[in-house]
Amino acid sequence: MTPLTKRFTGKIALVTGGSRGIGAAIVRRLAEEGAAVAFTYSASTANAESLVDKIRGEGGSALAIKADSKVALEVEQAVIKTIEHFGALNILINNAGVLGLGTVDEFSVEAFDEMYAVNVRATYVAAKAASRFLKQGDRIITIGSVSGQRTGLAGASAYSMTKAAIGGMIRGLAHDFAARGVTVNNIQPGPIATDMNPADAPYIDHVIGLIPLGRLGTAEEIASLAAYLASAEASFVTGASLTADGGFLA
Ligand code: NDP
Numbered sequence: 189m190t191p192l193t194k195r196f197t198g199k200i201a202l203v204t205g206g207s208r209g210i211g212a213a214i215v216r217r218l219a220e221e222g223a224a225v226a227f228t229y230s231a232s233t234a235n236a237e238s239l240v241d242k243i244r245g246e247g248g249s250a251l252a253i254k255a256d257s258k259v260a261l262e263v264e265q266a267v268i269k270t271i272e273h274f275g276a277l278n279i280l281i282n283n284a285g286v287l288g289l290g291t292v293d294e295f296s297v298e299a300f301d302e303m304y305a306v307n308v309r310a311t312y313v314a315a316k317a318a319s320r321f322l323k324q325g326d327r328i329i330t331i332g333s334v335s336g337q338r339t340g341l342a343g344a345s346a347y348s349m350t351k352a353a354i355g356g357m358i359r360g361l362a363h364d365f366a367a368r369g370v371t372v373n374n375i376q377p378g379p380i381a382t383d384m385n386p387a388d389a390p391y392i393d394h395v396i397g398l399i400p401l402g403r404l405g406t407a408e409e410i411a412s413l414a415a416y417l418a419s420a421e422a423s424f425v426t427g428a429s430l431t432a433d434g435g436f437l438a
Contacts, residue, residue, distance in 0.1 A: 190413060192319035192398075195419045197222030200274040202267065204257060204314060205284025207232040210331060210384035212239055214281055214414045215250070219416060224249035226270040230283065231421025249274070250344040257284040257310035267317035279418045280318045282311040284330040285350075287384050289343040300346045307350035308357070315361055315372075324369035327418045328361060330354050332374045334433045340398065351376070357430045362427030370410070371426035373417045380405045400435030 201218045206227025207212040212235070219225045225243065229252060236252035242248035251273050255262040271277050288295065288303045318328070334336055335344060336351035361372040379395050381387040381404040391394075396402060401410040405414055413432050416422055431437055 194220075194222035194301075195415070196279070199223045199278040199418075200270065200276045201225045201271045201279035201281065201315075201418070202277055202318075202331075203227040203283055204255075204263070204291075205229065207236040207239065207252070209299065209384060210377065210380060210407045211281075211283040211413040212408045214283060214409060215239060217408070217411035217415050218245070218279065218418065219248040219250060219260075222248075223279065224251075224274045226251040226253055226266070226273065227251045227267045227391045228255040228257070230254070230258075230284075241242050250381060252324070257306040259292075260309065260313045263313045264317040265309050267314060267321075269399070271321060277318055278326045279329070280322070280331045281331070282314055283294075284310060285331065285333075287347055289347065291343045293346055295343070295346055300425045303346055303350055303376070307347075308353045311354060312357060319365070322365065322370045325420070326364065326368065326370045327371040327422075328358075329417050330358055330372075330374045332358075332429060334376050334378045334431060334436050336376060336429070337431075338437055348428055358429065359427045366426065366433060371417075371422065373422070373425055373427070374429040375410060375413050375417070376429050376431040376433065376437075377383040377410045378431070378436035379403055380407055382407055398436055399433070399437060403434065405432060405434055 206215040207229035255266040332354040333351035335348045339348040358374040
């Protein structure tokens with residue numbers, strides 16, 4: 189899609205988990221609209237490098253940072269590296285996430301802790317690290333999930349907990365950042381076609397049956413909402429969890 193305007197010219201963004209899926213779509217969208225974009229990844233080096241090449245090839249500015257969200261220090265360093273490279277940070281997008289499934293009798297406590305570290309703790313760590321630098325008009329956006337409100341299947345108690353936690357966290361962060369004019373919001377995607385939720389998965393017909401619009405969403409549709417929340421047009425929106433789910437929660 190071609191954006192109507194370049195709303196983010198002069199802005200610096202950091203997207204966690206930007207090498208693939210929804211995060212990569214957000215990176216592309218912010219860069220198309222003029223932002224200089226840093227993003228983290230943990231394993232997908234080739235995807236990360238090709239995304240940087242693509243953005244730079246189109247005249248944009250991008251930086252890939254290898255940083256495992258399970259490790260708090262690496263998340264903090266990603267914030268610092270973004271500022272060292274681009275000189276500031278205006279838009280922090282906490283997107284990196286993992287989906288671990290298993291019913292309570294089989295899902296291990298170690299897997300619970302690992303998913304919590306990526307999906308929840310890293311979001312708090314990044315916001316804390318960025319709090320020293322964000323100022324009037326800047327943005328924090330998290331990627332939660334409809335799973336924070338409706339689990340819908342067995343085996344997703346831990347994942348749903350992580351996404352519900354994000355909804356609570358951003359309400360508190362919205363208060364913490366309000367005095368300096370920084371907004372904090374959460375996007376709750378419904379089922380989106382990505383590596384995490386492949387369009388050819390065996391369960392996908394069941395999932396599509398739960399979506400009134402009758403299809404999976406696209407990563408670009410989530411990037412579109414992220415771009416709105418990151419823009420000046422969303423200046424009175426804070427502490428909100430906004431859903432883009434084809435009606436899954438309706
Ligand atoms: P993908 O699995 O397609 O992509 C995940 C991204 O996060 C990759 O860039 C991956 O990079 C990165 N990532 C994963 N683990 C880590 C880690 N430990 N440290 C740093 N980066 C990491 O997932 P989606 O794009 O589908 O999901 C993005 C977000 O959206 C997640 O928070 C997910 O929970 C949420 N979501 C997704 C939905 C869906 O249906 N797809 C629905 C609702 C919410 P790398 O490969 O380098 O590790």
